[in-house]
Amino acid sequence: VTAAKNGKEAVDLHRINGQSFDLILMDKDMPIMNGIQATKELRSTGISSKIIGVSSSSREESNVQEFVEAGLDDYYMKPLTEEMLREILDKIKP
Template identity: 60%
Template sequence: MARRNFGTQVTALVVDDNALNQKIHQRLLESVGVRNEVVTNGKEAVDIHCHGKRFDLILMDMDMPIMNGIQATKELRSMGIGSMIVGVSSRCPETEIRKFMESGLNDYHEKPLNTAKLNSILHKMNPNFTSNNK
């Protein structure tokens, strides 16, 4: 996959307890030039923000131990975090997705993400974003 430059350095936080999904999302983000970090649950996502870290994009899993994605998203929004938060989950019942969206998500995609889904997310963040990978 050819490396593309999003422009200014975009940062992302991958919040997922599944190691395989972490790797897939990390590599996908890196392939488009997005610097990223990984945490394994919602509490760690909240804690990293409490310690002053900020990210342009947060990929938030729904089902995680300690603090799930719905709780973490609500907490981050209550802290004033304005990052684009995209819910990612393998569960797709409409009621669960709606509950997740209502927690403060900007977008939702079924996981794992792929190039087309990531390009859609990045385009929403920056309409000038264009992918070389058609």
């Protein structure tokens, strides 16, 4: 498990450090680079990791749609429950 404090740090983990992950939980609202920008950057580098977006915004908000279109594999509303996390982890099992 690796935590990034903002979207730029998340992108740098891949671009600069060369790290790869099976699953990325991406918050929509982060400082420096938001989740929409970070997701677009990661997808533009060709990463195929599952990116699950999380936000306190409802699906109806237009910026959530932009987040999904940035390259998310799925989207969940906060707060994430233990059940939601299990569901997410089940999606990446081989």
